[in-house]
Amino acid sequence: MPESTQDNINNPDVSSVPTRFPYVPATPEPSPQNPVVSKDITVNRSKSTWMRLYVPTAALNGGVSSEKLPLVVYYHGGGFATGSVDFYPHHDFCNLMARELNAVFASPSYRLAPVNRLPAAYDDGVDAPAVFADLSPLRIRGMILHQPFFGGEERCESETNVNFPHILSDACWHFCLPVGANRDHEYSNPTVGDGPKQMEKIGRLGRNWKVVVIGRERHRLIDRHRDVAKLMKDQGVDVTEHFTDGDVHGAELVNQGETTLACIRSIIYSSSP
Structure with a gap:
């Protein structure tokens, strides 16, 4: 293994894992070229966690949803140490899923290691669906x-x-x-x-x-x-x-x-x- 990698693994003071991923903004405005709208919302300010929501434009009628859609909460990958909601493969994946499945996708962020070791990411994952607490009836089905x-x-x-x-x-x-x-x-x-x-x-x-x-x-x-x-x-x-x-x-x-x-x-x- 490269010496620098081993040094990082053995160094308890390492505070971040460097990443150089391309990020993309949300696309909140519906258009013929934009079959899915997305919007960023805050989940927990004290933890700096947030969420990107994806809604297929075909399900919108004058800005109001015309039908009840399934809600899927998608947690991005990255080994708990890297990755982000707005990393373009995760963003594109949620866009595709929302469009092809005609479903609302919610992609929450979570705190990353090594600054925040587990169970921080798990705790953030449990907290995220609370954003939808006012939706009724809403039940986790799978x-x-x-x-x-x-x-x-x-x-x-x-x-x-x-x-x-x-x-x-x-x-x-x-x-x-x-x-x-x-x-x-x-x-x-x-x-x-x-x-x-x-x-x-x-x-x-x-x-x-x-x-x-x-x-x-x-x-x-x-x-x-x-x-x-x-x-x-x-x-x-x-x-x-x-x-x-x-x-x-x-x-x-x-x-x-x-x-x-x-x-x-x-x-x-x-x-x-």
Whole structure:
């Protein structure tokens, strides 16, 4: 590994992970060339968290929504240490999903490691839907795990059989987990500790609460995705697995396959009241 990378990982005083991502502004004005409008709103001023909302213009009538649309809260990726709501692949992905699925997408920010280690991002993720507390009736009907980032001390088979440096994911966990914790902490490995009990709680929500796990067949974390899906099924959770061919992490942000779109569409509308 490059010496500078190792120095950063071993340096407890490192306060940020440098990023050079292209960012894009919201597009609040509807137009024929803009099939989705987006707007930025504040979530928590003290934590500097915010959210970008996406609404398909076809659902607007004189500035007022003419129909009830599903609401999807989308949390961007980045290993809890990088990325942003306005990073252009995340923005374009939400634009595409809102348009193709005819749904409102909400993309909240969250505090990043190493300045804010977990559970800061998880806490911010839980806080974000409170923005919609005045909407009634509003119920959470399911969860989409889109190439979720899991870890563990023992390497699973898919992690050892593909050409992807462990240093990348290991560094993210090193930066974001509580100081002194390893990758078998509950924040990174939901199959250990109280993980099964937490899955059982989801299972008790019944058949009206659905989960879909989306991954890539040759992705280095595919075995972890399968393990978590199996654990949830064993605890009574209604789980759909959707694994497509490929090994590139985040490929759907650039080229969303029709089968994945159909899977997400099915889970959204089958969960609608």
